[in-house]
Amino acid sequence: DTAVSQTPKYLVTQMGNDKSIKCEQNLGHDTMYWYKQDSKKFLKIMFSYNNKELIINETVPNRFSPKSPDKAHLNLHINSLELGDSAVYFCASSQSPGQGNTIYFGEGSWLTVV
């Protein structure tokens, strides 16, 4: 009965590969997010979708492509992985943003690019 679940939890891959991280929420929220937390623990928003529409895209390289097949899912596909992509990627969800609604985070996906 996990609220926000993401898979895989750990991912080790070589430079140049393409990988995907999947996310699902069962909270009935209409907004989902991807955040990246780097080695310095800085948590930075990458994308936000509201009702399957992209509303925030924070100057992320276009190697990163989010896809939201429905309100409960937001997947992240990364092409041509680079060493600097190594980080923890958190999926999250909330009711409509900008209202002070709580953001619920998944447990994170640890991506290591070698």
Next chain:
Amino acid sequence: SQKIEQNSEALNIQEGKTATLTCNYTNYSPAYLQWYRQDPGRGPVFLLLIRENEKEKRKERLKVTFDTTLKQSLFHITASQPADSATYLCAPNTGFQKLVFGTGTRLLVSP
């Protein structure tokens, strides 16, 4: 540019004392500010929200203040316990339908 600053160094305190964490922001005026807790290897978990028209908010042993003049929020944990050891993140909203998180302050409560 908008900036959020939290103490980057860990805060070490003894069990039973009050922990006070600081969040300073510059170049914008958030309508509200949230505090989250993050344990190692886990995602952040929401703790408290305080709005710009509120000076103080409490929840059990937690207290948050919000000074819009100083552009600062203080997060207090009274009667701290080792289980309170974690990283605490502040997140003022930016008015663009998103929260921006500070880098967090690591709190270590020793028995």
